[in-house]
Amino acid sequence: MTAVAPSPSRLPDATSPPAAGTVPDSAFEPLIIGFTCNWCSYRAADLAGTARIKYPPNVRLIRLMCSGRLDPTFVLKAFAAGADAVVMTGCWPADCHYRIQNVKALRRYELLTRVLEELGIEPVRFQRVYASAAEGQRLANEFERIVDEVRALGPLGWERDIVALPAPEPEEVAT
Amino acid sequence: MSGPAAPLPRIGVYVCHCGTNIAGTVDVAAVRDWAAERLGPHGVVVARDYPFMCSSLGQELIEKDIRDLGLDRVVVAACSPHMHEKTFRGACERAGLNPYLCELVSIREQVSWVHTDKRAATAKAEAVVAGGVLRVREQVPLEPLRVPINPTTLVVGGGIAGISAALEIADAGFPVHLVERQPSIGGHMAQFDKTFPTLDCAACILTPKMVTAGAHPNITLHTWSEVTEVSGYVGNFSAKILHRPRYVNTDLCTGCGICEEKCPAKIVDTEFGAGIGIRKGIYRPFPQAVPKFPVLDPDNCIYFERGTCKACEKLCPTGAIDFEQRPEEITVEVGNIILATGFEPFDARRVEPYGYGRLPNVFTSLEFERMSNASGPTGGRIVLRDGVTEPRSVAIVHCVGSRDRNYNNYCSAICCMQSMKFAHLVREHTDAEVYEFYIDIRAPGKAFDEFYQRVQEEGTIFIRGRVAEVTDALRLPEEADAAGRLIVQVEDTLAGRQRRIPVDMVVLSVGLEPQQDATEVARRFGITCSSDGWIIERHPKLDPVATMTEGVFAAGCALGPRDIPSSVATGAAAAARILGRIQQREMALEPVRAIVDAIRCSSCGICTDLCPYSAISFDAAAGAEVNPALCQGCGVCVAACPAGAIAGTGFSDAQILGQIEGLLMVGATDGAPSPVKTETAVPA
Numbered sequence: 001m002t003a004v005a006p007s008p009s010r011l012p013d014a015t016s017p018p019a020a021g022t023v024p025d026s027a028f029e030p031l032i033i034g035f036t037c038n039w040c041s042y043r044a045a046d047l048a049g050t051a052r053i054k055y056p057p058n059v060r061l062i063r064l065m066c067s068g069r070l071d072p073t074f075v076l077k078a079f080a081a082g083a084d085a086v087v088m089t090g091c092w093p094a095d096c097h098y099r100i101q102n103v104k105a106l107r108r109y110e111l112l113t114r115v116l117e118e119l120g121i122e123p124v125r126f127q128r129v130y131a132s133a134a135e136g137q138r139l140a141n142e143f144e145r146i147v148d149e150v151r152a153l154g155p156l157g158w159e160r161d162i163v164a165l166p167a168p169e170p171e172e173v174a175t
Numbered sequence: 176m177s178g179p180a181a182p183l184p185r186i187g188v189y190v191c192h193c194g195t196n197i198a199g200t201v202d203v204a205a206v207r208d209w210a211a212e213r214l215g216p217h218g219v220v221v222a223r224d225y226p227f228m229c230s231s232l233g234q235e236l237i238e239k240d241i242r243d244l245g246l247d248r249v250v251v252a253a254c255s256p257h258m259h260e261k262t263f264r265g266a267c268e269r270a271g272l273n274p275y276l277c278e279l280v281s282i283r284e285q286v287s288w289v290h291t292d293k294r295a296a297t298a299k300a301e302a303v304v305a306g307g308v309l310r311v312r313e314q315v316p317l318e319p320l321r322v323p324i325n326p327t328t329l330v331v332g333g334g335i336a337g338i339s340a341a342l343e344i345a346d347a348g349f350p351v352h353l354v355e356r357q358p359s360i361g362g363h364m365a366q367f368d369k370t371f372p373t374l375d376c377a378a379c380i381l382t383p384k385m386v387t388a389g390a391h392p393n394i395t396l397h398t399w400s401e402v403t404e405v406s407g408y409v410g411n412f413s414a415k416i417l418h419r420p421r422y423v424n425t426d427l428c429t430g431c432g433i434c435e436e437k438c439p440a441k442i443v444d445t446e447f448g449a450g451i452g453i454r455k456g457i458y459r460p461f462p463q464a465v466p467k468f469p470v471l472d473p474d475n476c477i478y479f480e481r482g483t484c485k486a487c488e489k490l491c492p493t494g495a496i497d498f499e500q501r502p503e504e505i506t507v508e509v510g511n512i513i514l515a516t517g518f519e520p521f522d523a524r525r526v527e528p529y530g531y532g533r534l535p536n537v538f539t540s541l542e543f544e545r546m547s548n549a550s551g552p553t554g555g556r557i558v559l560r561d562g563v564t565e566p567r568s569v570a571i572v573h574c575v576g577s578r579d580r581n582y583n584n585y586c587s588a589i590c591c592m593q594s595m596k597f598a599h600l601v602r603e604h605t606d607a608e609v610y611e612f613y614i615d616i617r618a619p620g621k622a623f624d625e626f627y628q629r630v631q632e633e634g635t636i637f638i639r640g641r642v643a644e645v646t647d648a649l650r651l652p653e654e655a656d657a658a659g660r661l662i663v664q665v666e667d668t669l670a671g672r673q674r675r676i677p678v679d680m681v682v683l684s685v686g687l688e689p690q691q692d693a694t695e696v697a698r699r700f701g702i703t704c705s706s707d708g709w710i711i712e713r714h715p716k717l718d719p720v721a722t723m724t725e726g727v728f729a730a731g732c733a734l735g736p737r738d739i740p741s742s743v744a745t746g747a748a749a750a751a752r753i754l755g756r757i758q759q760r761e762m763a764l765e766p767v768r769a770i771v772d773a774i775r776c777s778s779c780g781i782c783t784d785l786c787p788y789s790a791i792s793f794d795a796a797a798g799a800e801v802n803p804a805l806c807q808g809c810g811v812c813v814a815a816c817p818a819g820a821i822a823g824t825g826f827s828d829a830q831i832l833g834q835i836e837g838l839l840m841v842g843a844t845d846g847a848p849s850p851v852k853t854e855t856a857v858p859a
Contacts, residue, residue, distance in 0.1 A: 029843035033835060039723055040703065050283025057295040060302055060838040063256070065826060066768055069810030077832050082699055082839040095703055097724070098809035100789040101806045108814070133723065134705040140289070 030084035030150040033068050034061045034143070041089035051116030055140040056147040059087070062121035066090070068101035069130075072112045073124060081157050085125040085150040089139065092130045112125050120164055124149050182217055184218040184312050187246040189302060191228035191253035193283055201683065202297040206252065211396070213840070214308050219333045227255050234266035242268035247576075249277040253298065255284045257714075273316035275766070276826065280307035305837035319763035320803060324410040325510030326350065326757045328750075331402055331696075333652045334362020335381065335739055336731025337515035338388050339746030345393035345718035347754050352507050353388065354397040354416055357446065359464035361385050362517055366447060366541060367599065368548040368555075370739055371592040372626030378550070382463045389465035399470055403504065405700055408724030408807060410510045410762055419501035422457075422471035427495035430467030431503035434487035434496065435459060438442035442475045449541040454550040458494075459486050471496070472548060511726045511753040514710060515746060516696060516730035521576030521583070521685040527682055528574065528644040535560035536661055537645055537681045540593055545599045557604045559680055566679035567606045570663045571597050573613040574643045577686030578803040585707060587686035588736040591617045594625060595683040598635040609635045610676060612642045612665055620738065638674070641663045645681050688737040700727050709735040720749040728752060735856060765827040767808035769801045782812035782821060 035040040042050065042063050066069060067090030075086045088109055096102040109128050116126055127146055131139040156162070182656045188210040191618040192198035211222035221240055224469035225233045228251055229505045231270070256279040264274035271339035282300040290296040326349045330341045333355030341351045353360065365385075367377035388394050397416050404415040423434075436748075440456030447460035454460070459472040477484035479500065516552065523531035523539045531537045536559050538546070539770040549555040558565055571594045577587040578834050591613065600607045611630075616637075618624045631637065649657060667674045689708030697704045702722040703711050710729040713721035720728050732740040756762055769790075771782075776798030783793045790805035791812060801812075801821075813823035822828075 026843060031839060031843045033838060043257070043723070046257060046281075046284045049281075049288035054289050054291060055289055057286070057292065057299045058308070058843050060299060062306070062831065062834050062838065064810065064831070065823075066809035066811065069814050069823065069826060071814040071828060071831075073828065074835060075236040076829055078835050078839070081836050082842075083835075091703075094698060097701060098807055098811070099701075101785075101787065101809045101811045104785060104811050104815075127589070132706070133703055133711055 008140065020105065027153060028146060028155060030058050030061045030155070031082055032087060032143075032147060032150060033078040033083045034059050034087040035067065035074065036061050036063050037067045037090040037097070037102070038063055038065045040091035041129070041131045041139060044089075044131040044132035044136045044139040047133065047158055048140045049136075051136055053136055053140045055143040056170070058150075059143045059146045061119075066096070066098050066101045067105035068098065068108075069103055070108065072115070075112060075116075079121065079125075079156060079162070083171045084153075084156045085127070085146060087143070087146055088128040089131055090128075092132055095132060101120070121156070121162065122153060124153055125156060180241055184245050184248045184427075185220045185244065186214075186218045186248040186250060186311065187237065187240045187244065188214065188219050188222040188298075188308065189228050189233070189249070189251045189253075190222070190224040190282070190304070191233070191251065192224060193228075193253060193287075194226065194227045197253070197283050197287045198547070199298075200290060200293055200296045201282055201300045202293060203300075205297050206282075206300045206304060210304050210535075211398075212310070212831045213301075214305060217305075217308050218248065218312055218839075220246070226300045228261050234262065237266045238270040241267065241272050246610055247272065247276065248308075248311045250304060250311055251279045252282045252304045252307065253279060255279075255281045267517070272848075275317040276311065276314055277379075278311035278314070280304060285470050295843075298841050298843070299465075301845075302838050302841040305840045306834040307837065309833035309837035310830045313827060313833045314825075317824055318764040320766050320768065321761050321763055322408070322410040322804065323761050324513065324756050324759065325508055327352065327507070327509045328419055328753055328757075329354065329402070329412065329414050329507065329509040329512045330515060331512065332362070332394075332515035332517055332701075332731070332733065333357075333360030333386070333388075333398065334515060334731060334742070336517070336742040336746040337362070338384050339743045340515060340730055340750045341394050341511045342384065342391070343750030344754060345388075345391045345541045347750075347757075349393060349754070349757055351391075351394045352397060352414075352416070353394055354400050354402055356399075356401055357460065358399050358421070358458075358468075358470040359385075359460050359466070360388060360396065360398060361461075361463075364739060365461060365463070366548075367447065367544045368551070369596060371596040372620070374596070374599070378463060378548075382465075385463065385465040396466060398466060402699070407511070408805075409724075409764070411548060411757075411804075412509050412726065413506055414509060415504055415506050417504065418503045418758070420502055421468060422497055422500050423468050424495045424497045424500075425466070425468045427493045428468045429493055429495075430459075430469075430493075431492065432459070432469070433490050433492065437486050437490045439475050439484065439486060440475050442472075448552065449539070449545045449713060451542050451545055478542070500576070510569050511728065511756065512700060513728045513730055513746070513749045513753070514700060514702075514722075514733050515730040515742075515749075516690055516693065516733045516735065518687040520688050521587075521688050523575055523683045525582060526575055526683075526726050529572065529642070530645045530661075530847055531683055534645060534661060534681075536679060537683060540590070540597070540682060540684045543597055543682045547597075547604065555604070557601055558605075564679075565600075565605050568608040568610070568678040569601050569605075569680045570610045570612060570642075570645075570676065570678040571662070571682045571684060572645075572663075573611065573684050574641065574690070575683040575685045578614060583686055583688065583707065585643045585686075585736070588617070589738050590684040590686060591625070592620070592623055592738070594682075595630045595635070597682055597684070598630050599633060602633050602635065605743065607679070610663070610678065611637045612663065613633055613639060614641055615638060615639075620740075636665050638665060638669075638676075640668045640674075651675065670776065677828060683775055687732060689733070692739065693733070700724070700731075702727055707735075709733065720745050720752060765808070765825065767810075767823070768803050768806045769803055769808070769810065769812050770803075770822050770824060771799045772820045772822065773800075775799050775818050777818045777820070779817065781815055781817065785811050785815055
């Protein structure tokens with residue numbers, strides 16, 4: 001069996017330094033779902049791999065054809081299933097393989113961010129990252145940044161804090 | 176997700192070691208055991224690991240299990256689907272399983288190559304496998320889409336790469352539209368004097384190809400033209416080509432050249448002449464131009480400026496001058512596209528210490544090419560800017576704008592050889608002493624190093640060091656006799672000292688840069704460029720002329736700096752890829768498309784506005800309908816449909832939701848060594 005390289009401190013193990021911020025559990029390591037588009041950010045992730053660029057293992061990726069495929073349900077499902085954060089990645093705005101579909105994704109992203117905030121889910125937990133197929137390093141840097149931010153924020157607590165949230169007073173809606 | 180009534184699928188999981196590429200970081204045996212144990216309730220009936228799943232034996236393992244164990248789904252945990260998806264789908268198909276029921280999940284590019292902690296990597300690999308299993312469980316058998324291939328090809332760029340590509344396809348008997356922005360095809364090669372290392376005359380070997388392309392019955396030339404818009408998809412592109420007005424009726428023009436001869440407007444030729452030649456208001460860029468028709472430059476035409484002159488019109492023997500010509504846009508239908516849009520020389524003015532544009536006797540490589548060319552402005556004489564004085568010493572500076580973090584980090588590949596060719600030409604044409612200032616000599620091609628030796632033997636002085644400055648300011652007492660000359664300041668890194676060398680002429684061997692509008696053009700064709708601006712290949716090693724967009728290929732320097740043989744080779748390679756498709760007449764595409772369930776469609780019409788391809792037709796009574804030939808499978812409408820009536824094949828909601836669930840089955844701090852195979856899992 002090959003020798004195991006010594007692990008950098010950021011990797012999840014008991015010897016990791018305690019995470020900064022308000023988290024009482026120093027061993028907390030966030031789980032992050034990253035949605036990638038087939039043409040740019042997934043290729044960037046492939047490139048990060050081929051170039052052996054390191055990023056924290058907390059990020060787990062799902063390939064979509066376009067960031068515009070990102071159904072808000074997917075994001076909510078990820079939070080409900082235990083993700084502490086979700087990252088939407090895709091082509092830079094003018095570089096969409098499907099012309100302008102990532103701009104539609106952006107509109108949906110902005111809207112969804114507001115809905116999540118209403119639910120008490122901080123903007124840090126739903127971020128977007130642009131990465132062209134050539135930007136493996138950028139993608140890795142962004143993943144590292146987001147993992148650090150979410151680690152500092154602490155676990156999401158979907159069951160405890162979000163689902164158990166008392167329903168807001170229904171507003172008067174003209175019918 | 177499958178309801179309780181759905182029978183459990185029979186899924187096989189195959190974990191690849193990829194030698195130590197995966198197994199060095201991921202405990203593959205632990206992943207295998209975890210999948211067999213924990214994913215059993217999700218339908219996994221067998222889990223295996225193998226050193227190289229992509230080998231014939233690895234594939235046979237899968238095929239055998241499909242037959243013997245009756246598998247109806249397969250998950251391979253190995254490299255990126257962009258690498259081996261086809262391989263494993265093929266294995267499934269051979270064993271009688273619909274190939275789309277095979278899911279390749281990446282535990283190499285996304286796990287073992289980007290993580291170092293073995294425990295964390297193993298935990299993530301387990302999660303990735305679980306994601307694949309829960310995703311493929313929801314997959315349904317699919318059939319590839321077949322699209323017809325229009326046999327006509329669009330080649331953009333008429334340099335040597337584009338000409339080579341066009342000729343290959345045309346010679347095979349299929350039509351080509353060759354679009355060139357300049358008045359003539361030929362590209363940069365037509366500007367050059369000699370080619371390295373053989374010293375063939377560039378024009379002598381290029382012009383026969385230009386003539387053949389210009390006269391070829393299967394090639395339609397669109398010079399002085401640009402592609403302004405592209406729509407469609409592989410096999411069925413539609414491209415708009417803008418013909419800029421030549422102000423010459425090409426049906427009448429015989430190319431006699433009287434208009435050019437009689438035109439009174441003279442201007443510096445900054446395009447073909449690289450700034451050291453003179454051309455007329457109506458001109459052909461060079462005598463061997465193809466097509467032979469001249470172009471009238473309205474910005475430098477006395478008639479357009481002042482309303483009188485029309486000398487060309489009065490003297491044209493066939494009445495071919497037409498001042499009323501307007502731009503004209505035509506549309507062509509093509510099956511495939513080759514982008515051979517080339518490069519631009521680095522602008523030497525940007526390196527201010529080298530004095531180009533300020534010190535008259537500093538020249539660029541392209542100026543030198545024009546000067547040493549027998550049909551150039553000096554008739555092949557190498558002279559100073561005054562046009563008469565022969566230099567007694569010449570400095571050639573390598574890597575101008577290349578291998579320099581201030582400008583371009585990359586090596587422009589051709590400059591070392593080009594510079595040594597210049598040294599040879601200077602010594603052939605003059606008695607001057609020649610200095611080459613280089614960082615490293617890069618001469619890796621066939622007969623390149625022999626040429627390097629030859630130039631050394633001819634007496635060229637090689638000084639290893641990056642030039643700091645070219646100046647006309649004399650600083651040292653011994654420089655007194657160098658008045659009016661140029662001083663090249665350099666650290667001679669072999670001698671280990673600063674040197675100031677007086678010369679009469681400096682030639683800056685400028686690097687290659689992408690065309691200024693390369694990124695914009697790439698967008699127009701639906702492809703992407705690297706941060707340097709060169710077109711990104713589908714695979715840098717194994718698919719070097721294809722792009723990520725089906726049906727769009729690239730050749731020549733648009734892909735990155737390269738020499739003439741490589742430009743020819745990539746042009747021919749792109750042509751070969753396209754000819755194969757034309758011969759097949761149709762092509763199978765990924766069945767990733769949107770499909771509307773008419774019963775659930777509420778006829779709201781939201782989807783139709785979202786589609787950039789107008790693939791969704793809408794009828795208030797029948798609801799929305801997707802044209803599968805136009806749909807490109809982005810999935811935006813799928814995500815937007817409020818009634819959930821649009822399904823995205825291959826990327827359905829159920830598949831994605833399943834994958835999310837699977838990916839989150841393993842916590843970030845899980846993955847303690849499995850009790851089964853502890854000896855292979857060494858926690859850090």
